[in-house]
Amino acid sequence: xxLGIVTSYIIAGILIIIILTVGYNVNFSGNELTLHxxxxxxxxxxxxxxxxxxxxxxYNQNNRPDTMLVYxxxxxxxxxxxxxxxxxxxxxxxxxxxxxxxxxxxxxxxxFYLYRTIDGTSITMGVxxxxxxxxxxxxxxxxxPLTLPISAIGNKSKIDSIVQLELIIESQSPVALQxxxxxxxxxxxTTWTKRFSPSNLNLN
Numbered sequence: 391x392x393l394g395i396v397t398s399y400i401i402a403g404i405l406i407i408i409i410l411t412v413g414y415n416v417n418f419s420g421n422e423l424t425l426h427x428x429x430x431x432x433x434x435x436x437x438x439x440x441x442x443x444x445x446x447x448x449y450n451q452n453n454r455p456d457t458m459l460v461y462x463x464x465x466x467x468x469x470x471x472x473x474x475x476x477x478x479x480x481x482x483x484x485x486x487x488x489x490x491x492x493x494x495x496x497x498x499x500x501x502f503y504l505y506r507t508i509d510g511t512s513i514t515m516g517v518x519x520x521x522x523x524x525x526x527x528x529x530x531x532x533x534x535p536l537t538l539p540i541s542a543i544g545n546k547s548k549i550d551s552i553v554q555l556e557l558i559i560e561s562q563s564p565v566a567l568q569x570x571x572x573x574x575x576x577x578x579x580t581t582w583t584k585r586f587s588p589s590n591l592n593l594n
Contacts, residue, residue, distance in 0.1 A: 432518050433561040433580050446471045448590030450479050459549045462526050463539035482509050488522035496564035498577055521560035526552045553592050556585045
């Protein structure tokens with residue numbers, strides 16, 4: 391066979407491999423971007439809710455409640471607030487809790503239910519929340535979180551010393567992406583961290 395023809399076949403084969411590889415990479419990147427954007431929408435809904443609730447710890451139009459924080463733990467927070475800003479100044483008990491209840495509707499074994507409860511009525515917040523951690527501080531800007539859990543029952547002075555909360559939320563895609571059979575499947579992860587300094591806690 392003519393050497394030129396053989397060379398042409400080799401070059402054509404290399405070009406086909408390159409084109410197929412580029413196409414696969416583009417498709418994989420597209421899937422990764424789609425999953426990332428989907429998770430961002432889900433975590434944004436949770437962020438909006440906690441960003442509404444946490445600054446209102448202990449809020450009331452005229453009189454702050456004597457007990458603002460009821461229970462503080464790394465995966466659970468309970469507090470009083472006139473969260474709906476009602477004219478009768480009635481207080482609601484708000485609970486945020488990251489549960490150990492797995493979400494079986496997704497393939498991700500790290501998915502657990504996150505609940506927002508107001509006076510006993512619970513709402514499930516988002517699918518794909520894989521971590522929801524709260525740290526508490528008795529000084530603004532402190533790097534040493536308080537030892538948990540802390541309850542207003544039996545340790546009110548300690549829970550009343552809290553002036554700042556740090557919230558860490560992690561969200562993962564419901565399905566894992568695997569680039570090839572030789573690579574480990576991985577979930578697309580989005581993490582959000584913020585410190586809250588509710589004004590009523592800082593008036594103590």
